[in-house]
Amino acid sequence: MQIKGVHTFEKENNMTNDGNTKIHKNIGSVVQILNFRAQHTPDKTAYGMLDAEFNLSEITYSELFLRVSALSSSLSALKIAEGNRCILMFHQGIDFIVSFLACNRIGAVPVPINMPGRNKSLAKWENISMNSQARCIITDKTGVFSLKDMLKNSETLSALPVYSEQEDVSAETISGFNELAFLQYTSGSTGDPKGVMVTHSALMNNLKQIKDKFRFHEDSVMVSWLPFYHDMGLILGILQGIYSGYKVILMNPADFMQQPMNWMKAISAYGATHTTAPNFAYELAADKLEKLTHAELVSISLKSLERAICGAEPVNMNTLLKFNKTAQHFGLREHTLSPGYGLAEASLVVSAYKPGQKAGWLKLNRTDLQSGSIFVIDKGYLGFSQQMTNEAAIGETYLVGNGFVVDEHQLSIRNPEDGTELSEQAIGEICFAGPSVTKGYWNRPEETKNTFPADEETGQVYLRTGDLGFKDTNGELYITGRIKDLIIIRGMNYYPQDIERTAFNAGPDLRVDGAAAFSVQQEGEEKLILIQEVNRSAVRNPQCDKWAKKIREDVLKVHDIPVEIIVFIPPMHIPRTTSGKIQRNKAKLMYLNCEWSKIVGISSLEQIRNSFNVSSEKIDSREALAEFIAGLVARQLAIPTAEIDQNIPFAELGINSMMSLSIRNSLEQAMGFTVPAASLFNYNTVQQMSEHLFSLCNISFNKPVQAKKAADHTVFAQSEFDNCSEDELFELLKKELGETDDAY
Numbered sequence: 001m002q003i004k005g006v007h008t009f010e011k012e013n014n015m016t017n018d019g020n021t022k023i024h025k026n027i028g029s030v031v032q033i034l035n036f037r038a039q040h041t042p043d044k045t046a047y048g049m050l051d052a053e054f055n056l057s058e059i060t061y062s063e064l065f066l067r068v069s070a071l072s073s074s075l076s077a078l079k080i081a082e083g084n085r086c087i088l089m090f091h092q093g094i095d096f097i098v099s100f101l102a103c104n105r106i107g108a109v110p111v112p113i114n115m116p117g118r119n120k121s122l123a124k125w126e127n128i129s130m131n132s133q134a135r136c137i138i139t140d141k142t143g144v145f146s147l148k149d150m151l152k153n154s155e156t157l158s159a160l161p162v163y164s165e166q167e168d169v170s171a172e173t174i175s176g177f178n179e180l181a182f183l184q185y186t187s188g189s190t191g192d193p194k195g196v197m198v199t200h201s202a203l204m205n206n207l208k209q210i211k212d213k214f215r216f217h218e219d220s221v222m223v224s225w226l227p228f229y230h231d232m233g234l235i236l237g238i239l240q241g242i243y244s245g246y247k248v249i250l251m252n253p254a255d256f257m258q259q260p261m262n263w264m265k266a267i268s269a270y271g272a273t274h275t276t277a278p279n280f281a282y283e284l285a286a287d288k289l290e291k292l293t294h295a296e297l298v299s300i301s302l303k304s305l306e307r308a309i310c311g312a313e314p315v316n317m318n319t320l321l322k323f324n325k326t327a328q329h330f331g332l333r334e335h336t337l338s339p340g341y342g343l344a345e346a347s348l349v350v351s352a353y354k355p356g357q358k359a360g361w362l363k364l365n366r367t368d369l370q371s372g373s374i375f376v377i378d379k380g381y382l383g384f385s386q387q388m389t390n391e392a393a394i395g396e397t398y399l400v401g402n403g404f405v406v407d408e409h410q411l412s413i414r415n416p417e418d419g420t421e422l423s424e425q426a427i428g429e430i431c432f433a434g435p436s437v438t439k440g441y442w443n444r445p446e447e448t449k450n451t452f453p454a455d456e457e458t459g460q461v462y463l464r465t466g467d468l469g470f471k472d473t474n475g476e477l478y479i480t481g482r483i484k485d486l487i488i489i490r491g492m493n494y495y496p497q498d499i500e501r502t503a504f505n506a507g508p509d510l511r512v513d514g515a516a517a518f519s520v521q522q523e524g525e526e527k528l529i530l531i532q533e534v535n536r537s538a539v540r541n542p543q544c545d546k547w548a549k550k551i552r553e554d555v556l557k558v559h560d561i562p563v564e565i566i567v568f569i570p571p572m573h574i575p576r577t578t579s580g581k582i583q584r585n586k587a588k589l590m591y592l593n594c595e596w597s598k599i600v601g602i603s604s605l606e607q608i609r610n611s612f613n614v615s616s617e618k619i620d621s622r623e624a625l626a627e628f629i630a631g632l633v634a635r636q637l638a639i640p641t642a643e644i645d646q647n648i649p650f651a652e653l654g655i656n657s658m659m660s661l662s663i664r665n666s667l668e669q670a671m672g673f674t675v676p677a678a679s680l681f682n683y684n685t686v687q688q689m690s691e692h693l694f695s696l697c698n699i700s701f702n703k704p705v706q707a708k709k710a711a712d713h714t715v716f717a718q719s720e721f722d723n724c725s726e727d728e729l730f731e732l733l734k735k736e737l738g739e740t741d742d743a744y
Contacts, residue, residue: 082107107176303331409434544601
């Protein structure tokens with residue numbers, strides 16, 4: 001089959017020894033590989049997109065190429081030229097892939113970012129638009145008008161033209177080339193966006209290394225639900241499929257959060273050989289697999305999996321062991337789990353394990369590690385026989401290996417102060433050199449110079465990752481922390497200064513520039529912790545409930561993340577440098593070790609949620625059901641039920657995907673039947689949901705339920721700690737935090 005517009009590349013030695021199609025060495029971009037595959041395997045499925053009801057929409061290489069060609073022709077006619085930056089704002093779907101590749105085909109530079117939510121601050125999108133000097137916005141063909149309406153209040157964004165695919169556009173042979181494949185903006189910063197300049201050469205090399213590391217081939221099948229605008233979702237979840245020539249089954253992240261088992265079902269149904277996800281997803285999957293009924297057990301098989309890649313956030317050893325223990329009953333092979341390390345500035349992958357290599361772990365002395373040295377107590381591999389670790393054990397901690405550096409690259413550990421290389425098992429800054437290293441940050445020459453310096457002896461440019469770690473004696477990489485205090489939760493990056501700014505601006509009693517935000521690991525997941533100073537007058541009249549409520553509301557609204565614990569302290573008690581900068585890492589250690597000398601009060605989200613107990617009062621009307629649902633929403637938001645407006649959409653109230661999953665699970669337990677995955681989106685207010693669910697219910701509940709009103713949670717008044725000794729204060733803090741100092 002010859003497709004119009006596809007360049008026929010040289011065909012000598014088109015097949016390798018393993019039966020895979022050999023790509024001509026002169027091909028220099030993913031869109032050129034698409035041309036090649038549309039010519040040689042036109043009818044092979046490139047992507048399949050699963051919807052919430054598990055229906056699959058597929059597109060072949062030839063169909064994908066024709067759509068890319070048509071859109072690139074349209075964009076060219078609209079005067080989108082080589083080098084123009086095009087913001088891609090899409091709901092998860094194949095339309096995004098078409099637009100990304102169409103930009104590449106004419107030499108425009110795609111800038112993938114997430115779709116903004118209604119009634120959310122547009123500061124991040126405005127700053128990215130200004131920093132990238134965007135020429136236009138491209139979106140779903142069915143969403144142009146709704147997106148324009150969403151952006152109408154932004155002078156910056158509303159000034160940009162919004163384009164999409166058009167019907168019946170002829171595909172012309174139009175091509176262009178720009179050195180940049182795309183700009184990858186870091187996912188967390190709202191006020192200071194940095195766009196990583198990923199070149200085609202760096203991207204192509206990293207795709208080559210990923211193919212070799214994970215043994216991808218044309219018969220592989222990838223299942224991914226990761227966001228397309230995330231570097232791992234884009235490169236490993238989408239572009240690697242075209243590069244290696246295999247089928248990719250894609251899911252919507254929201255559908256995964258609503259139904260984590262659909263991830264496992266997709267792996268089983270489509271015989272996936274590879275999948276990838278952050279640590280928290282394996283924790284969710286393990287929990288769900290444990291709870292399957294006997295009838296459901298037969299519907300899941302993980303025998304086909306060759307690599308289950310875990311990255312994008314800190315990896316927890318017990319999470320992987322828990323998943324191993326549960327998933328082996330569903331056919332998961334030993335050593336399939338593969339932790340890895342990477343970042344956007346390296347294109348993506350820096351280190352990982354090849355099939356056959358076992359992921360290692362180390363048991364270290366906690367005190368030595370906190371002081372910057374390594375003392376190995378024990379070591380082993382993440383096999384089925386490995387027992388769960390005691391994370392509360394005093395004096396010891398566990399680290400999971402992150403693999404070995406990819407081929408053709410160099411991994412060094414350097415002193416963050418002077419750049420000198422350190423020996424094995426010495427903690428320093430992780431540095432990475434080789435052809436996958438990106439070009440730097442768009443329009444940020446000074447930051448590019450600092451992050452991508454040249455080695456003084458060899459002159460080779462290397463990447464300063466900003467992460468701390470060490471290499472074991474066998475060259476295996478272990479991560480110990482982050483120099484720049486970046487917070488990573490559920491695979492997303494959050495900058496602490498942005499969260500802190502939102503927090504201390506939440507009320508006049510809160511001290512400006514007197515906050516420290518960081519994350520700690522609890523139950524296999526990173527949780528956000530905030531230390532907030534209050535003004536002197538507020539110390540004498542503490543209102544911790546009021547302050548915590550407003551902080552949580554504002555942080556959730558702006559950053560879409562809940563604050564797990566807020567510790568209120570007197571002014572000037574947060575550790576600072578001599579120049580006045582907040583020492584977040586020291587504040588975190590003080591929190592973990594209960595070292596605060598004065599505490600005004602503590603607000604724990606878990607305690608507030610636990611105060612919403614379930615009673616035995618009967619739900620016998622639609623109104624009673626609405627009150628119950630309002631109570632579930634209130635529990636997630638940690639506010640009184642009376643403050644829930646039953647006619648405001650859940651998203652506008654502040655309910656995110658993880659909260660929706662919890663609400664849905666509680667509804668199913670209370671009502672005794674399965675609540676459809678799309679319900680919280682289709683019936684998105686308390687009133688709509690109660691009407692819908694009550695109409696489905698024609699039976700009596702065995703255990704009718706109703707939410708209780710939240711009780712006030714404990715805080716420490718000034719009079720309670722004025723006469724306490726330090727030891728007594730430590731014990732009070734431990735009790736209030738539920739022994740969270742043992743989280744590490």
